Amino acid sequence: MKRLSVLYFLLSVVVAVNGQKYMTKNGYIGFLSHTTMEDIKGDNNQVAGVLDISTGDLVFQALIKSFHFDRALMEEHFNENYMESDKFPKSSFKGRIVNPSPVDFSKPGTYEVTVVGDLTIHGATNKISTKGTIVIAAGEITATSKFNINPEDYKINIPGVVREKINKNLEVTVAMKYAPVENK
16 A cells, blocks of 8 residues: 555656656665764665656655664664654655756766755655766666755654764765656
8 A cells, every 4th residue: 555655646746747757666765873872774775756857856755664774673663763654654855956957868977966855754844955966877867865864853853862872963865766757
């Protein structure tokens, strides 16, 4: 059912946006909290996303329960105590490449871009702006970015007992490998 809702979301975005679209259903979002006491790393390889190369518009959505950790207890605490994933099952981003015109999507190359948009996590939405890289090769588009977020900006409460184990700024890594959407 959750996968159907993600697919429905993506299809509605594809239908709503005119232009040449590229899509992924297995993009990557990971985060890292590094402190002297402990590193906490979560990885999600089931991120759905759409990129419209004619406008630079992009969206992605991730199911919170699709984040995985080295230890099952970390995953349980992440879902139950911090992210409340039954109450807030998804995170999403809706934004655009600020200036897509220098990117020549028709020829192989590497392009630096700036992306702005709304990032929603745990029911809270904040505007973000970040640098990214787009690589065009063999008919595919790969988009990557790294940026930091503060859990408190997304109303994620970190109990004082574990505050020293979780960095106030989490490093987020996004990597999407898009393929063209077939128009029928």
